[in-house]
Amino acid sequence: MTRGLHSRERVEEYTRLGWWSDETMDGLFRVRVAAAPDRLALVDPRNKDDLLGVPPRRLTWRELEAEVNRLAAVFLRHGLRAGDVLGVQLPNTVELVTVYLACWRLGIVVSPLPVQYREHEVTELGALAGFAAFVTVARSGDRRPADEVRTALPGLRTVLAYGEDLDAELAGTDPEEALRLVEAHAAAHPADPNDCVTICWTSGTESTPKGVPRTHYDWLAMSWATVDAPRLTGDDVLLNPFPMVNMAGINGMFLPWLRVGGVLVQHHPFDLSTFLAQITEERATYTVAPPALLSLLLARADLLARADISSLRLIGSGSAPLPPPMVKGWQDVHGIGIVNFFGSNEGIALLTDPHDVPDPEQRARYFPRxxxxxxxxxxxxSRQVSVRLVDPDTGEEVTEPGRPGELRLKGPTVFAGYLKGERLPDPFDEQGYLRTGDVFVIDGERGEFLRYVDRAKDLIIRGGMNIAPAEIEGLLSAHPGVADVAVVGYPDEVLGERVCAVVVPKEGAEVTLDDLLGHLRAARIASYKLPERLETRADLPRNPVGKILKRELRSELA
Known part of the structure; x- marks a missing residue:
């Protein structure tokens, strides 16, 4: 499944139109190294020592390439080859960037997992993707991720861990020998732009995450969107607080940096004082942040007073609707424009930037049609992606303002299909458009805008991390005191949403939040998925066919 993901017809059409080219990830990296080998390229989180017990580093493009070749040589010595799938669980550090680039130099497929994932998720996703090997760290805080992976996936060819033998292997690898070994393999296995380069994971509304394979073609087509909107150049300093495991971190920050050059400053885990300090110290010109955090900072002048944000030109935001007063406030008070992004792992969709929509309140409410x-x-x-709205009940195309319709997309940024998609419902409609599951209406004087209405899916987005309620509900339903359960999000001013379990206890049973958390922790799930609130009810609201009315629950909790 790692070769030739898109059909020959699609490749021929999009290359003829100039939307896809023979560019590859490694080719782009080589251009960057050749253009400015001794310029600063990459900066570690300033709190890396607290996170992993090693000091932060700063690498030039030349130094980064040397690290990439050494790591690629280690991969080859461990038997990894083009087409293998490598599981990766690392925080946003120099090492995570190096792993991506080393894999792409060899044709290895990267499947990144959030650092919060534990044995439950690693076992499930490792089996789905067929991991050949795994890269992680020996220690992260009080956890031992490498040991967790060895327990979860005992059949792996190898587990390589920073803070263990991998450090010694890298130190003992001769740079010239690594270069010869890696270049020989790359020459013998030239990359095809239609090869799979990543398998990211989307929670969706199902209990089992879906794998989203991506090629050079569609990632690099998407990267232009996140270059064009903030008008990035090689002089920009990008501060990246989003985990590089899905669309926000990879296409929001990593790929634009790779395309234009400049400096990528990593941040992990999110810590507000560290984030603000990095803006000041690194003179960041562009960053991304969830809308709830931007609202908080706007309201709390005392927090921003600790930092010098004068270097910031623009801030990207998304994952939830942007409050118009927040977008206007940042522009009026700080002179900083907010770029409004709407997208998904399956296909970046829409973006509204200050150049096209100067009115900040319009920019918060609307996306281009x-x-x-x-x-x-x-x-x-905008000249490559085609959008249409379809009435979810009748299947008719929506062309008049005010009538809700499901957003559907087609173009060079859209993925080819889910991992093992033959077992899943077809995500594309009869015209080849991606069904997003998100509802919009047509708006604006000329019908030039789309206005977001609601998520058709029940996904919870907590601090930029997707949580599938069905997964948590499935686990909680096995609790001996739970008769019925619904998991929904409720608003939070910093994280956007938090997780609430709405439970109908069994007759005579008493259920507490601590009981539920103990039950879930025993299943070894990621901590960010754990509910932070419990509501008990005599019953759950349902429609006539028995579907739980989660919108009602969310409204009550809000």
Whole structure:
């Protein structure tokens, strides 16, 4: 499944149109190294010592390439080859960037997992993707991730861990020998832009996450969107607080940096004082943040007073609707424009930037409706991505304002299909458009905008991390005191949403939040999925066919 993901017809069409080219990830990296080998390229989190017990580093493009070749040589010595799938569980550090680039130099597929994942998730996803090997750290705080992986996936070819033997292997690898070994393998296995380069994971609304394979073609087409909107150049300093495991971290920060150069400053885990200090110390010009955090900072002048944010030109935001007063406030008070992004792992969708939509309140509410006659947008994806709205009940295409419809997408940024997709419902409609599951209406004087209505899915987004309620509900339903359960999100001013379990106890049973948390921890799930609130009810609201009315629950909790 790692070769030739897109059909020949699609490849021929999109290359003829100039939307796809023969660019590859490694080719792009080589261009960056050649252009400015001795310029600063990559900066570790300033709190890396607290996180992993090693001091932070700063690498030039030349130094980064030397590290990439040494790590790639280690991969080859451990039997990894083009087409193998490598599980990766690392925080945002120099090492995570190095792993991506070393894999792409060899044609290895990267499957990144959030650092919060434990044995439960590692076992499930490792089996789905067929991990050949795994890279992680020996220690992270009081955890031993490498030991957890060995327990979860005993059949792996190898587990390589920073803080263990991997450090010695890298130190003992001769740079010239590594270069010869790696270049020989790369020459013998030239990359095809249609090869799979990553398998990311989307929670969706199902209990089992879905794998989203991506090629050079679609990742690099998407990267133009996140270059064009903030107008990035090689002079920019990008501060990345989003984990590089899915669309936000990879296409929001990593790939734009790789495309234009500049400096990538890593941040992990999110800590507000550290984040603000990095803006000041590194003179960051662009970063991304969830809307709830931007609202908090706008309201708390005392927090921002601790930092010098004068270097910031723009901030990207998304994952939840942007409050118009927040977007206006940042522009009026600080002179910083907010770019409004809407997308998914399956296909970046829409973006509204200050250049195309100067009015901050409009920018918060609306996204472009690409393809409207007489209306142009500056981002090149506006000329490549086709959008349509479809009435979810009748299947009719929606063309009039105010009528809700499911957003559907088609173009070079859309993925080819889910991992082992033959076992899943087809994500594409009869015209080849991706069914997003998100509901919009047409708006604006000329019908040039789309306005977000609601998530059709029940996904909870907590601090930028996706949580599938069905997974938690399935585990909680096995608790001896639970008769019925629904898991929903409720608003939080910092994280956007937190997790609430709404439980109907069995007759005579008493259920506490501590009981439920103990039950879930015993299943070894990631800590960020744990409910932080419990509500007990005599019954759950349902529609006539028995579906739980989660919108009702969310409204009551809010």
């Amino acid at each position: 690409y393809g409207v006659p007489g209306v142009t947008w500056t981002s090149r994806i």
